[in-house]
Amino acid sequence: MSAMNISLPESMKTFVDEQVASRGYGTSSQYLRELIRKDQDRTRLRRLSLEGAKSAPAGKADSAYFDGLRDRVRRYARG
Numbered sequence: 001m002s003a004m005n006i007s008l009p010e011s012m013k014t015f016v017d018e019q020v021a022s023r024g025y026g027t028s029s030q031y032l033r034e035l036i037r038k039d040q041d042r043t044r045l046r047r048l049s050l051e052g053a054k055s056a057p058a059g060k061a062d063s064a065y066f067d068g069l070r071d072r073v074r075r076y077a078r079g
Helices: 010-023 028-054 063-078
Strands: none
Touching: 010 028
């Protein structure tokens, strides 16, 4: 793992320290890695959402569609 040093104003450092202490992180690095992972997830979701919005409409999202979707999820969950 490579290292990165960042500078924060005292108020932000205090906030990070409080989050580490109150939310069960071992270090400020763990907290920041979690923030970055969440931001990566949001960025990915936004990109996928925009791609979906640009794509042609698929089939009708009626009760049969959602029944099939639930069946697929159940089969996947069973392994």
